[in-house]
Amino acid sequence: MDKTVAICTLGCKVNQYESEAVLEQFIRLGYQVVDFSEAASVYVVNTCTVTHLSDRKSRQMIRRAKQQNPHSVLIVMGCYAQIEPDAVAAIPGVDLVLGTAERSRAAAMAESLMEAAGPLNLVAETACDFEPLTIDGSAQEHTRAVLKVQDGCNQFCSYCIIPYARGRIRSRSISDTVLEAKRLVAAGFSELVLTGIHLASWGKDSGEGTLLTLLYALSEIDGLERIRLGSLEPTLCDDAFVSGAASLPKVCHHFHLSLQSGCDKTLRRMNRKYTAEDYRQAVMRIRALMPDAAITTDVIVGFPQETEAEFAETFRFLEDISLCDVHVFKFSPRKGTPAATMAGQVAPAVKEERSRRLIGQAAKKNEMFARGFLAKEEPVLFEQQVRPGVYEGKTTQYLTVHVASEQDLTGLIKPVCIRAYQDGVLTGTLL
Structure with missing residues (x-):
């Protein structure tokens, strides 16, 4: 069986963390992570319910997943699933509804659902204890x-x-x-x-x-x-x-x-x-x-x-x-x-x-x-190369800074003298 997993995360940074924790479960079981736009054997949609528009977006992504691979296992979790579990379970193609608990068993349950028929709705009361989700960074691509x-x-x-x-x-x-x-x-x-x-x-x-x-x-x-x-x-x-x-x-x-x-x-x-x-x-x-x-x-x-x-x-x-x-x-x-x-x-x-x-x-x-930071020295954590020879990073204040460098700065914190500002971006030189 093709062991691939794709995840769509809607909403806040808490959801981002929980999605990564679930992805790492699949990685440990030998799954390859693919983009949500690609065909996968398992799809996970981590939903948001902060507004009615969030609900609608969640439903759209649930349906999109099954359209991309009708034979996939589709797991829906998160806040919208917790608030409207029956509505989520009624969407054609949904295999497992988890809500805001039980995510620590998501990957194991996905494997057991490969031959199951009909949606399994495991949404219950909200958790009383802190759920034991953990990450080690293996699914992250950021600094x-x-x-x-x-x-x-x-x-x-x-x-x-x-x-x-x-x-x-x-x-x-x-x-x-x-x-x-x-x-x-x-x-x-x-x-x-x-x-x-x-x-x-x-x-x-x-x-x-x-x-x-x-x-x-x-x-x-x-x-x-x-x-x-x-x-x-x-x-x-x-x-x-x-x-x-x-x-x-x-x-x-x-x-x-x-x-x-x-x-x-x-x-x-x-x-x-x-x-x-x-x-x-x-x-x-x-x-x-x-x-x-x-x-x-x-x-x-x-x-x-x-x-x-x-x-x-x-x-x-x-x-x-x-x-x-x-x-x-x-x-x-x-x-x-x-x-x-x-x-x-x-x-x-x-x-x-x-x-x-x-x-x-x-x-x-x-x-x-x-x-206000022009001509000042600021430590910058560099995240990525935005174009050949130019790296982008963040100051401690979360301001975006671009610096030209022949050295690969990704993941490094370097002192930078801020020289210019344009269109929301500061430009500086390494010290």
């Missing part, structure tokens, strides 16, 4: 590795379905995290990206400390040069966390702090657990100790009942605090969440107009931040 350290969310923001798909918070133990981090460093990765569904809650369920405790432990690993943090809540960034992170040279000066709105009334309807002033204070703490830090965020426009005055408050707030990048999302009602049935749904044209305004504002702030 940084994603390391999942947390799952689940207890926040229940009014627009978000993810707590229902992922369950309550679960933290990976320090010992297990350090063990996997050491494996990844031994495999050649010098930067690790810590990720979770609600990363800021790490340790709250386990009693092992806080996210800062984990950062201290990881910082002791020889050969690990950079620790990059995934999305955080502003409530995490108190004096203790910020001063602790600033004291650790390996922690990247790049903080993605979810804002969602700069208007307190909107934040209350969203069931966010902070005010705009709380967010401002978190930003000020970071900048006081790490003035070169990149602070990025997410903002939702057109949330139910968002008036023009409320949007203007968000616009002014972002103008004032000058974050280096803003990911703008137009509110999309998600079935099963309180926000989906709120009165005062905002017209699509209004959402579009507000989105354009924030995107334009963010582009100017991003360029201003990047230009």
Whole structure:
């Protein structure tokens, strides 16, 4: 039998990690990984359900897989499969539905399904413990590795379905995290990206400390040069966390702090657990100790009942605090969440107009931040050759840098003097 596997990953970095863990299971069983556009004996679709558009994309990719090889085994897992398992199982050609648990047995179950008939739906309640998925980097093609350290969310923001798909918070133990981090460093990765569904809650369920405790432990690993943090809540960034992170040279000066709105009334309807002033204070703490830090965020426009005055408050707030990048999302009602049935749904044209305004504002702030590094020396982790003799890498702030070099720089961290900026890319010379 042709033992080939292809995977399609939709959604967040947590999904990316889980997909890689599943791919490595297949590799250990002798499977060759092929592109999702090619014919394969096994297809895995790791779904997302953050919006109804994510659901639709998930269904499209499920159907596409079976069209490419009608005789393949088709496994569907992830958040959409967890929320709508019966709908997924009803799609013609689906063989196994896993949801957000049981992924550690995916490859073994795929082999047992080769002769089975009909879909096997193994979706149950969301997991209570941290699922023992692991990676060693064998399926990765990047210079940084994603390391999942947390799952689940207890926040229940009014627009978000993810707590229902992922369950309550679960933290990976320090010992297990350090063990996997050491494996990844031994495999050649010098930067690790810590990720979770609600990363800021790490340790709250386990009693092992806080996210800062984990950062201290990881910082002791020889050969690990950079620790990059995934999305955080502003409530995490108190004096203790910020001063602790600033004291650790390996922690990247790049903080993605979810804002969602700069208007307190909107934040209350969203069931966010902070005010705009709380967010401002978190930003000020970071900048006081790490003035070169990149602070990025997410903002939702057109949330139910968002008036023009409320949007203007968000616009002014972002103008004032000058974050280096803003990911703008137009509110999309998600079935099963309180926000989906709120009165005062905002017209699509209004959402579009507000989105354009924030995107334009963010582009100017991003360029201003990047230009602030001109003539400065920055360590750059090089990822790939973008054209003959030119290599692309990232600074600790996650700014893109191009450098000309006859030496292969892939995977190396080198000091670079930043010389120019154009179209979102910094250009520099090796020192």
